[in-house]
Every structure is written in structure tokens, then in C-alpha cells.
Amino acid sequence: MPEQTNPFAIARQQLHAVADKLKLSAAMIGFLSEPEALHVFTVPFARDDGRIEVVTGIRAQHSFARGPAKGGIRFHPDVTIDEVKALSMWMTWKCAVVDIPYGGGKGGLVIDYKALSQGEKERLTRAFARRLTKVIGPDFDIPAPDVNTGPQEMMWIADEYGHFVGHPEPAVITGKPVDCGGSLGRGSATGRGLVFCVERYFENHGMSLKGKTVAVQGFGNAGQYAARLIAGLGASVVAISDSQGGVFHDKGISVGAAIDHKTRTGQVAGLDGRAISNAELLELDVDILIPAALENQITGSNAGRVKARLIAEAANGPTTPEADQILFARGVTVIPDILANAGGVTVSYFEWVQNRQRYYWTEEDVNSRLREIMRRSLDQVERMAAEHKCHWREAAYLLAVARVAGALRVTRDL
Numbered sequence: 212m213p214e215q216t217n218p219f220a221i222a223r224q225q226l227h228a229v230a231d232k233l234k235l236s237a238a239m240i241g242f243l244s245e246p247e248a249l250h251v252f253t254v255p256f257a258r259d260d261g262r263i264e265v266v267t268g269i270r271a272q273h274s275f276a277r278g279p280a281k282g283g284i285r286f287h288p289d290v291t292i293d294e295v296k297a298l299s300m301w302m303t304w305k306c307a308v309v310d311i312p313y314g315g316g317k318g319g320l321v322i323d324y325k326a327l328s329q330g331e332k333e334r335l336t337r338a339f340a341r342r343l344t345k346v347i348g349p350d351f352d353i354p355a356p357d358v359n360t361g362p363q364e365m366m367w368i369a370d371e372y373g374h375f376v377g378h379p380e381p382a383v384i385t386g387k388p389v390d391c392g393g394s395l396g397r398g399s400a401t402g403r404g405l406v407f408c409v410e411r412y413f414e415n416h417g418m419s420l421k422g423k424t425v426a427v428q429g430f431g432n433a434g435q436y437a438a439r440l441i442a443g444l445g446a447s448v449v450a451i452s453d454s455q456g457g458v459f460h461d462k463g464i465s466v467g468a469a470i471d472h473k474t475r476t477g478q479v480a481g482l483d484g485r486a487i488s489n490a491e492l493l494e495l496d497v498d499i500l501i502p503a504a505l506e507n508q509i510t511g512s513n514a515g516r517v518k519a520r521l522i523a524e525a526a527n528g529p530t531t532p533e534a535d536q537i538l539f540a541r542g543v544t545v546i547p548d549i550l551a552n553a554g555g556v557t558v559s560y561f562e563w564v565q566n567r568q569r570y571y572w573t574e575e576d577v578n579s580r581l582r583e584i585m586r587r588s589l590d591q592v593e594r595m596a597a598e599h600k601c602h603w604r605e606a607a608y609l610l611a612v613a614r615v616a617g618a619l620r621v622t623r624d625l
Contacts, residue, residue, distance in 0.1 A: 218297035218506055224532055226300070229608045232599070239616055239625040246299055247314075248272040251292065252342040254320065256335040259328050268339045270318040272352055273299035276618040279350055280316030281306060281556060283357025283386075284339075284364070290319035294506075301527055302556065305549040307611035309588045311560045314615075316352050318343070324359045336364045340371035347372065349382035349567070355559050356386040366391055382566035385559035394562035396577035397555075401525060402436025402503075403578065404554015407585040408546050409499065409523050410444060415593060421445030424497040426459075426519070428452050428489055429504030430469070430479050433525040433552065437501050438466045446499065452492045453479050454504070459495065460484030493517060502529035509534045517543065524548040530604075539602035547604035549611060550592055557584055 223244050230240050252268040269292055272280040282302040295317045302315030320339055324332065347354060356365055365386045372383045381392030389395060396403075413420050423446045427434045430453045438448045447463040455478045458464070464482065473479055480486065493500065493509060496518045502508050503525035509517060511533035522538070523546040524530065530538070530545060538545055558581055565571050572580075596606035619625050 219293035222297040222300045246271040246273040250346050254339050256338040267321045269295045271295045271299035272316045274303040274314030276615050278312035280352040281313035282316035283355045284318040285358035286320045286324035287358050288323045290321045295319050304611035305553045307614040308549050308607050309553045336367045337371050340368040344375040354384050362388040385562040392566050395574035397558045399436045400558035401433040401552050401555035404585045405437050405551045406440040407582050408551050408589045411586045411589045424449045425499045426450035426495050426497045427501045428492050434503035442466045450492050452489050456480050457487045457492050458482045458484040459487045502526050523551045525552050547607050550607050
């Protein structure tokens, strides 16, 4: 059978893989296999030349069992309903595995957002926000940034929502600028949370990160912070890549210089070292591999050639189920996305809490609280993996799905 790469099919497969061990009822499995709500919008907006263009907007709300839905909004030409549904399901498990009181949500616009002018970006984002206002809210669904969105887009959405309800409501969305209710530490949270996990893993196994070699596929926000922070702990980042290719240097890459180069040129190509492809990076002989790009990067086709002994997933869904089994059989540990990259949603939760209280924390407080949650969650997943003699993704799912199912049994008797 060909390997399944549809993200929603993979998400469902991952759920069903733990259903028997958790003794979930057929009704529970059926309920968790689909979003509780799915919204598809037509979104018209004005181009600079006066033309009206209509694009598709999507918002999936997978679960409200443990609290409001939570998840990012991505603007990309390849956004699909199945992708958004899968990402919303993964967000449910991500929130549950680090035990924060949210369910999963996700949204997107099908558009080549990078090709728009600044004025077009604002008009489109505000038009989408006006479609979203009736299905989001601080007690119902709290969006956040994702692919091609950031603090500016979050503020446009928050502003439109404020007009809709008649007063400012910063808690409707996270990832805002700090001056507008955003949290200190949010920008680095995904990469920082991942490094807290890797650091704890090495501690638990009596090893040091000093001198360990690292390859980072994807040099956006999460990849850059992960590289910078793990290098600060003594590891050597020897390879990085972005969508246009990568570079390898066996003596190590200066992460600060690489970030400056990427900011200046828009790519990592041109740095000192040997030019490599994204596919080659995955198969380098390194200690730690950090996939921080897109889904379906490590598959049944290449998992047997992955040489890293630890994979920490900054991206969502970079490893397919078939690859998981191959890696597990080879003794490779994968810190799965729903744990490794949960630092972002954890600090988003902190931002929401601060917005609701109108009381703001120092960056030291944010990072300290994040460290505690990520280390505790990694320990819980590692114990679950040892108890069930399974790979870490299955362990994380066992932990997360059990928490969500437990809430549903109480509220819905499924």
C-alpha cells in the first residue's frame, strides 16, 4: 500500500492507533475523529488596482472538551480543508499533552499572501477577521499566528473583533505585539520550548549537550531560536536549511551570523560551507535533527537513512506514521511535535491569562513557567513510553487523548 500523506488521514490514523489501548468507545472515537465545528468562508477583498478578489477562508474547531479552541491562522496557497482539520486535531493533543485548558483550533486563507502589497494584506486580513468574528472569542476560540502571519495580522484581527463587540478585547487572539497586549517571550517560545525538551532528555539520560551536532531543517522563527538556544548550551549547529536549500559545515555554523545573513538576503544559501538540499540535511550524520519546516519530511522512503539518534520536531507533522515505526525499530527517539513545539501554544496561553487579568509578567517569569511545563511534560511522556514500551509519539497521544476523553466522559457520557 502507498504511504498515506494526507494530513487529516494521518491525524485520524494516529488517534485510532491509541484508541484500543485506551479502550475508547466507538462513539468517542467517532466524536474525536472530526472537528466539533468547521467553518468555510468566501472572503472578498479589494486589490490595489480596484479589482475584487474572492478567496477561501477556513476555521476548524476540533474540540471544546477542555476549554476554548486554540490555534494559529496560516495564509498560504496550499492551505486545504483537510490540512486545517488535521492541524486543529493536533492542537487538541498538543494542549492536552502539556495540560493547558484548551482544545484545538486552526484556520487559514488560500492565498499567495507574500505576493500581496501591504495594503492588500491589511484589507484581506481585516475582511477575513470580519468573517471570523462570530465564531471566535476569548471564551470560545482564540486564534494565533502561523505560516505567513505574525503580530501585525493578529492586531488587525483583534481590532476588527473589538469593533464587532464594541470594546477592546486583547484576549481574543494571541501573538500580538507586546505594546498591544502581547506577552514577553512569545517570539522565542516555540524554539525555546523545544530546547527545554532536548535539554531535559539529555539530563534524564545522563548526557551533556556540549559538543553534540545538530541539523535544523527550516530556518524560520522556530528554527532560528532553536538553533541559537541549543548552540548556547554548547551544541554545534552544523547544518541549516530553508525552502531554497541549505548549507553544511562540519566545524559548525555561527547561528548569529546565519540569522543576520538570512535577514539580509532572505535565504541561507551563500553561507560558508557545502550547499545541500533539504532532503540531504535529513540524512546527515548528526546527533540531533530538528525538522522545523513543513509536514511529511521524514517518510517511509527516507527514515531508514536518518542517522540522528534524537529527532525533536519543531514543525507540525514532519514525520509520517510509517517513518515512526521505522525510526522506533532502529532505536531513534522522536520528541513529537505535540510535545516538542508546544512552547508556542503554552506561552500563547500565558498571553491569554495576562490579557484576562490585565496583569503582565516579566520575560524571566514567562521563560521560567515555560521551562517548568515543558520539562514536566517531557518526563510524563517518557514515563508513558517506558510503561507501554512504545515510541514517544504514541506515548504523547496516550497521555493527551486520555485527558481529552476523560473530560468528554464527564460532560457527554461518550
